[in-house]
Amino acid sequence: MSRSAHPAGPRHADVLPEGHYSAPAADLNALDEKVWSRTVTRDADGALTVGGIAVARLAEEFGTPAYFLDESDFRARCRAWADAFGPDADVFYAGKAFLSRAIVRWLKEEGLNLDVCSGGELTTALDAGMPAERIAFHGNNKTVAEIERAVEAGVGRIVLDSFQEIVRVAHIAQRHGVRQRVQIRVTVGVEAHTHEFIATAHEDQKFGIALADGQAAEAVRRALALDGLELIGVHSHIGSQIFDMAGFEVSARRVVQLLAEIRDEHGVELPEIDLGGGLGIAYTSDDDPREPHEIAKALSDIVTRECEAAKLRTPRISVEPGRAIVGPTAFTLYEVGTIKPLEGLRTYVSVDGGMSDNIRTALYDAEYSVALVSRTSDAEPMLVRVVGKHCESGDIVVKDAFLPADLAPGDLIAVPATGAYCRSMASNYNHALRPPVVAVRDGEARVIVRRETEEDLLRLDVG
Numbered sequence: 001m002s003r004s005a006h007p008a009g010p011r012h013a014d015v016l017p018e019g020h021y022s023a024p025a026a027d028l029n030a031l032d033e034k035v036w037s038r039t040v041t042r043d044a045d046g047a048l049t050v051g052g053i054a055v056a057r058l059a060e061e062f063g064t065p066a067y068f069l070d071e072s073d074f075r076a077r078c079r080a081w082a083d084a085f086g087p088d089a090d091v092f093y094a095g096k097a098f099l100s101r102a103i104v105r106w107l108k109e110e111g112l113n114l115d116v117c118s119g120g121e122l123t124t125a126l127d128a129g130m131p132a133e134r135i136a137f138h139g140n141n142k143t144v145a146e147i148e149r150a151v152e153a154g155v156g157r158i159v160l161d162s163f164q165e166i167v168r169v170a171h172i173a174q175r176h177g178v179r180q181r182v183q184i185r186v187t188v189g190v191e192a193h194t195h196e197f198i199a200t201a202h203e204d205q206k207f208g209i210a211l212a213d214g215q216a217a218e219a220v221r222r223a224l225a226l227d228g229l230e231l232i233g234v235h236s237h238i239g240s241q242i243f244d245m246a247g248f249e250v251s252a253r254r255v256v257q258l259l260a261e262i263r264d265e266h267g268v269e270l271p272e273i274d275l276g277g278g279l280g281i282a283y284t285s286d287d288d289p290r291e292p293h294e295i296a297k298a299l300s301d302i303v304t305r306e307c308e309a310a311k312l313r314t315p316r317i318s319v320e321p322g323r324a325i326v327g328p329t330a331f332t333l334y335e336v337g338t339i340k341p342l343e344g345l346r347t348y349v350s351v352d353g354g355m356s357d358n359i360r361t362a363l364y365d366a367e368y369s370v371a372l373v374s375r376t377s378d379a380e381p382m383l384v385r386v387v388g389k390h391c392e393s394g395d396i397v398v399k400d401a402f403l404p405a406d407l408a409p410g411d412l413i414a415v416p417a418t419g420a421y422c423r424s425m426a427s428n429y430n431h432a433l434r435p436p437v438v439a440v441r442d443g444e445a446r447v448i449v450r451r452e453t454e455e456d457l458l459r460l461d462v463g
């Protein structure tokens with residue numbers, strides 16, 4: 001992930017230290033539209049606004065740290081995915097990226113389906129009125145209780161992840177007198193170009209059933225033989241934050257080959273394939289994500305071509321984008337606290353949140369951008385590391401970035417593209433209070449997930 005160091009004018013070092021940074025932007029006040037949500041702009045005073053509301057007002061009303069989610073951008077991205085894939089495909093939003101009842105309602109209104117991977121996500125989806133048949137249930141270790149609830153609710157599909165689960169789901173479905181629609185998750189053996197912890201299609205990991213050694217074919221045999229199951233297709237998810245379409249294409253090809261083998265062995269043409277999620281987004285100006293229509297075209301071309309070659313009916317395709325929909329729609333707003341210049345190194349800028357609201361930098365070495373948003377500044381760029389307030393030196397939010405050298409305590413800074421896997425992976429480390437998610441749209445802001453309070457902490461601590 002390392003990029004070349006750039007020698008442009010930092011304040012605290014003649015020679016820049018080793019790092020993962022690019023050159024400072026020519027104008028630190030400019031907002032790169034690649035990393036900010038669509039309604040973000042600066043007002044006449046230079047303050048950042050989202051949905052027409054300035055950050056100072058947002059900070060005053062909702063406090064910091066807080067996530068601000070651009071609702072019209074979220075809805076537009078849902079529509080872009082649905083339109084790109086069209087009526088012959090299904091888009092399942094991956095709820096693990098970020099889920100709340102408001103999100104479920106927006107998904108429902110915009111015509112998307114929902115992928116859940118726990119009892120908690122299932123409850124949120126059902127409570128907010130997502131029709132059960134539009135829900136897919138995932139997970140490598142669904143509990144019996146979770147499977148019971150999913151079957152009882154009538155979820156549209158359960159994605160089977162192991163031989164044991166094939167039998168488990170079949171028994172539960174039979175007990176409920178239903179045939180549960182299922183897919184089998186296969187590992188196609190693709191090395192996805194992403195961080196090891198978020199790559200999922202190589203064989204040495206916990207998800208799915210391997211294609212390579214005939215295990216997937218055996219899983220299909222077993223599923224087809226069980227009365228409680230209606231096998232509707234095969235599923236492959238190769239990883240997350242991926243830019244290169246080549247991995248998806250190999251995955252699609254291998255999944256179609258498996259469908260052809262199933263047809264040859266069982267005389268059955270499975271009607272669906274799911275190619276998972278994993279499409280990358282721009283966290284910094286160096287990232288170049290694909291648009292949904294390019295992704296849809298690449299995937300449907302390869303599936304159609306492979307099916308023609310194998311003389312198969314083209315299956316219905318589904319995809320499960322999470323990050324690509326919600327990631328770019330939110331930013332985290334922080335207030336600057338302590339500023340500590342380390343001569344010859346960099347300046348540590350401490351904010352009022354940290355690894356409890358964004359664990360991704362510590363966990364995946366993720367790169368983020370940051371901007372001074374309560375005002376503009378013409379000061380020279382200074383090399384900073386944005387760190388949190390937790391008792392851990394790995395508590396880093398933005399590892400290497402440039403902010404104006406006149407940054408001062410009390411300034412507001414924002415980290416864009418934090419809509420995915422930040423609130424959903426937030427923790428109470430050091431008894432931090434998890435920040436609220438505030439939806440902003442057309443000049444109105446409303447809390448969709450409230451800030452935790454100290455009473456919340458004490459309520460769980462039963463003495």
Ligand code: LLP
Nearest residue numbers: 094237240241277278279320321322323421
């Ligand atoms: N479908 C399945 C079966 C998945 O496991 C995932 C993500 C998705 C879809 C959605 O992937 P997306 O489009 O959001 O990349 N916490 C990590 C990402 C973990 C992804 C887990 N599975 C991160 O912060 O990067």
